Amino acid sequence: MSGPVLVIKLGALGDLVQALGPIAAIRRHHSGQHIALLTAPGFVELIQATGLAHEVWADTRPSQLDLRGWLALRHRLRQTGFARVYDLQTSDRSGWYFRLFWPGPRPEWSGIAHGCSHPHTDPSRDLMHTVERQRAQLAIAGIADVPLADLSVLAGRLDPARFNLPTRFALLAPGGSAHRPEKRWPIDRYAALAQVLAQRGMVPVVVGEANEKALALAIAATCPATVDLAGQTSLVDLVAIAGRAALAIGNDTGPMHIADAARRPCVVLFSRASDPALCKPWGATTIQRDDLADLSVDDVLEKAGSI
Template sequence: MTTDDMPSKEQVLILHDGDLTQTVRMLAAARRIRAYHPKARVTLLCGPDFEGLLKHCVYFNAVEPTLPDLAQKGFFERRKLARASQFDVVYDLDGGDAAQKVRRALSFSSTRWIRALPEPAGRGHPLDLVAARLGEAGLGQTHYALGEAPGPEVDWIDFVAKRSRTLEPAYFGLQGPYALFTPAGDDVKPALRWPKERWASLAHQILEAGIEPTIIGGPNAREVGRYIAHVAPGARDLTGRANLVQLAGLGRKANFAFGEDVGLLHLIVATGAPAVMFSPGEDAPHFDAPRGRHPTLLMHAPTLAQISVAEAVQAMRFAGGFANAPEAA
């Protein structure tokens, strides 16, 4: 938390530090907070992992990736920084030990503390539960049925794309319609992943529909990305070659996406792409599903190998991803 040149306008602090899925979901709450405090200076105090993406988000005036470091400081140093920052409202979207240390540092100040987190025993989608908690603080309604609360939107990435061609599909050699594949990486047990042979077969069918399959992910997804590109010539392997900002740029122009329950799929869905998510288990993961402007269809089975390529393609038909395809899938 910086102390220099603090403006006189209302000061709002948002606390959050989580994985990519949690960070994407946080954007839905941040959007609501920004709408409720349109003239305030909003600071996001977070961890360093996703600063490169979050610093472009229009909901925040400042992004400070120092929450873990702040938690390591002594109590009196934290209190001194907290008092000097003069925040009027703090939204706790984190709930971790670091956030609790910040709260204790502000315990004798006039700062309003809003804990917008699902209850530990709460049953529901995190987006609906957090929206309800914000509603209890005056930011909308206090109850949301499953799927009712607005999902995160990453439409602000358009402003970034206007300043950098590295977010455009052409930068990665994509000249026509394309679909994004977000397979789980080799850090996930094989039994919990869709077989790479199925991914390659899906790529063949996507290519026959005139759409270029594009595999994205981090270094842990390189093995499956290389396999798909090798077995299905014409598929493009971008695993380990693009950062989150660039991937968000690709997501906003993708025809659709397929993926397992990985953070990257949540980001792509938030950019506006319809999607199909593969999830192991007997029941559909309604409380874990990505949410965006277009539908995400959930495909689940005790083991993902039981989901066929034909079923995946048919699911995407229902999601509307082939509506603008060059030819029928």
């Protein structure tokens, strides 16, 4: 098979990071072919920095009523002449992208879209961890030896000097989906944790989005040694910072996937709202409580001390 190859992975951040291993396997399998990747606009810079794709497209996400947007996307997909598409998103939206090739010609398609050439039909696929599920999907398309996501090489190439990071620090990620507060460990626990870490010679460095600034300020109010980087980092910056952390502790949120892929020791905190067996950063140590309010600082420190 010759011709360009498209990989679809739209998000979210943690899911995208876990797909970096499969994308690397696709790149290796199709050595010599042009690889394009379709992803959310906010992830374009990160994918470009990894060098895993020759070309990165920002998904325009046309709404249901945006006929012009759908036609433009259809034209772009069809005129490129893709020989094969790997749908690593396997969502309703990416399924609609498969339909944009109607009435044909259609590329070979790895995914779950009805009528595709390489369907992943395992009825237990939704019970698999993301890494295992994507490995099984790619095996059907003839790709074996799928590695884990690895951002350590990229982290080593980047220079986070402008952040004036301390020599020894712990990365804290106290945020997460604003509409799912049950996935967040209480901020007063993070503040207490930061105090203990600082007393032990490990400076807390807090990362997060701009709308999570209040969380960082609350930690810094209790632990003045805290370095507050909330709202100040791109995803590429985050790779550089995470790659130099002695330890990362945080909720079930995207930055923890970056820290894990940068091959740093990680402790990820889960509530009953998500299942680590399905979505945890692959190499991370996890703690789960039905309600994260029941998780003590001592429990987290004990787990961190074991890695």
